[in-house]
Amino acid sequence: MKIKINSLYITLFVISSIVISNQIALIQLFSYQQWYHFASVIISMAMIGFGVSGLIIPILKNKFKDNPDVVVNWVLVFGSVSSTLSLLINQKIIGSFDSFLIFFDVEEAIKFLIVIVNFTLNFTLLALVIGIFFSYYSDLINKLYFWNLSGSAFGGLVVIILLWFLLPQQILVLNGLLISIIVLFQVFKFYSKNLFLKLFILASLILNFVFLIVPIDLKPSQFKSISRFKNFPDSKIEYQKNSPYGLIEKVSSKIFRASPGLSLNYTGEITQVNFILINGEVAGYELKSSLNTDYSFLESSTLYLPFYLREFKDVLILNASGGIEVFRSLNGNVQSVNVTELNPVLMEFIKNQFDDLKHPEIKFHKTDPRLFIESSNQKFDLIYYPVIETAGITSGLFAIQEKFLLTKESFQKIYERLNNDGYFSISCYIDNPPRTFLKILNLFLSIKSLSGQYLLKNQLIAINNWNTITFILKKGKFDEREIHSVKNFCQNNQFDFFINPESKTITSEYNSVIDKHAMELVSSLINGKSENLKNYLFNLSVPDDNKPYFSNFIKPGNFKFYLDQISLRSLTYSELGYFLIWISFFFIVILSIALLVSGFRIIQIQTFLKLNILFYFGLIGLAYMIVELSLIQKFTLIFSADVLSITFVITVLLISSGLGSLFSSKVIEAKSTQILIYVLIFLFGFSLIIFFNTSIKFLLSLSSSLKFIVSAILIFPLGFMMGMPFPFGIKLFSNFDNKSVPFAWAVNGSFSVLGSLGAILLLLNFGYSTTFLIALILYLFSGWLFLKTKQKLV
Structure with a gap:
């Protein structure tokens, strides 16, 4: 039949x-x-x-x-x-x-x-x-x-x-x-x-x-964050929820601490955190806070630099990192904080941390940061993007992921959303060989002012500690007071003033983590000489909306070299995803x-x-x-x-x-x-x-x-x-x-x-x-x- x-x-x-x-x-x-x-x-x-x-x-x-x-x-x-x-x-x-x-x-x-x-x-x-x-x-x-x-x-x-x-x-x-x-x-x-x-x-x-x-x-893989966290004897999964965005988990331990860009000079207490993970990888940190919590450790980080330089009325946080960056903003006496987060579960995590605390106006926007920048007409004194890349061995596995927030068009729109004399701050981990911060620098240099001219050297500064670098782009020129304040901040925390508008050369005073060749490349880039990029081992070309693969550092012409270098010791730069x-x-x-x-x-x-x-x-x-x-x-x-x-x-x-x-x-x-x-x-x-x-x-x-x-x-x-x-x-x-x-x-x-x-x-x-x-x-x-x-x- x-x-x-x-x-x-x-x-x-x-x-x-x-x-x-x-x-x-x-x-x-x-x-x-x-x-x-x-x-x-x-x-x-x-x-x-x-x-x-x-x-x-x-x-x-x-x-x-x-x-x-x-x-x-x-x-x-x-x-x-x-x-x-x-x-x-x-x-x-x-x-x-x-x-x-x-x-x-x-x-x-x-x-x-x-x-x-x-x-x-x-x-x-x-x-x-x-x-x-x-x-x-x-x-x-x-x-x-x-x-x-x-x-x-x-x-x-x-x-x-x-x-x-x-x-x-x-x-x-x-x-x-x-x-x-x-x-x-x-x-x-x-x-x-x-x-x-x-x-x-x-x-x-x-x-x-x-x-x-x-x-x-x-x-999960032994190399995923969730596997490493489970090795702690008192670690516990406090929350777990599946979603179309992935499996969302909150993991706690009395040992867990996190503060990207922290100064080695800091000797105080660091507040305990819970790690928030999506599909087994860290998506942010939830501070175990109370009314008496001491947040001073947030001020001893390269990420705090914009708040050290001046006070802001309106701040936009493009990635709240589970809430820790909102606390950093509040510590900087910000009047109004705007937070963007597309994932509704993560947004609830962030909101819940501020229910019982006294704070200025915080506006939560359940949307993607890039879409918010494109659709909103509001301008800000500071647009703040904290650490953008995962540190460690998983960094080579994101080469094929689209990152539309890290493209030439996105950076241009962010610049346009700044008030006059406003800041755009972004940080990343220092990889070795250097790639990520060099591509960010190249992205900054692709921005044009309203007159159609590329940005000037005295509009950009950068500082670094032993593993993190923070950039600040100003919609205007950095004045002597600001530069002097950066020097004081670096001296107090033993940070390097990596890109100094007053200096013709790139030097490191406290942290010898960036090699001489990378420093020379940075110096040539900020002085308008980009031809050296062609000879660099990795692809540092500016990503755009047509090719939004910020983490793709592969140059096809160097394919054989990469394959020869692949080993367990080179996992951090092998670009295995590609x-x-x-x-x-x-x-x-x-x-x-x-x-x-x-x-x-x-x-x-x-x-x-x-x-x-x-x-x-x-x-x-x-x-x-x-x-x-x-x-x-x-x-x-x-x-x-x-x-x-x-x-x-x-x-x-x-x-x-x-x-x-x-x-x-x-x-x-x-x-x-x-x-x-x-x-x-x-x-x-x-x-x-x-x-x-x-x-x-x-x-x-x-x-x-x-x-x-x-x-x-x-x-x-x-x-x-x-x-x-x-x-x-x-x-x-x-x-x-x-x-x-x-x-x-x-x-x-x-x-x-x-x-x-x-x-x-x-x-x-x-x-x-x-x-x-x-x-x-x-x-x-x-x-x-x-x-x-x-x-x-x-």
């Missing part, structure tokens, strides 16, 4: 929603266990499962022939337990692995590969169901693809809501439970005599239900080649047909993923958070593509209309590039609701057109030989993998505009290939 059409659509919708839900849940899971860079690897795992499923379909086709539902039910039964079993295998058999160590330990590298294979199994099984539906019901491909994409969009929305209430591993188990229920309904309705299948389903229900109630515990993407990319390339070669052998269709399928579905698979990830990168700026931009772009793009697929049947026969679709994809996409390059400020200035509406209007036409090439191709090739559909499914999945990782590498090295344009050109080539193939086959 065939699966009923309505039941087919519902099953496809639910399975598609589970696939995207599992992807996002695994991104969150590995962000906690490892780091954010694993997101691209997770997407690749999902897509390679689609490729593998395309090779299995021809083998299974002999089993289901005219009745695919029996095979589908068995595949779903195995799929219902695969996520839970993968979690258990990861915990009990594989054990935790460290992405840090795969360069140095063969065992860790093997674990890395096993983890990928382990979690790919679930995606392979679910993709197999989707592929069977596409192959068997290829005449309904426009409707099937619509339900597939709509289900994916729905899954992306639902999982964001679920992440407020469940851990990522619970969501994976819950999805398995949902599949079990679907299969149970199908089997008891149509196959009441199949006792063995029923028992298997009941076992799956019990397994998933147990681990939904009792979550599987996952151990190299892990390359390793994953090469691994996926080899695996995809193996899959495609296998496809050529397993699937018995004409060689001419195979080659055309390979190029056509390869091109649209690459192009779709590159467009999707490029839009996610750009809308991270618009919506300020990865989780919002990912969810929004995926939802609008998939829904619009699904509707495009549904509509594609109306233009399936008209050659001129079909070719026009590929041209329209290029034109709509190119207009988006122009819009983002010229009118991004307009979009940033809109209210939240208007942003969603206008952004959806911008994405929808492109997504609508992008939904048509896939059903066009399936219809064309299946009419000639129905056995071509599994191969097309395998090719599309394999090249989508390359697109997901390739897009990351293209964005890092060439930026949004170039990467997006490459995808649009691929669509034009696929249209040309479609026309040529149709002329030969029809």
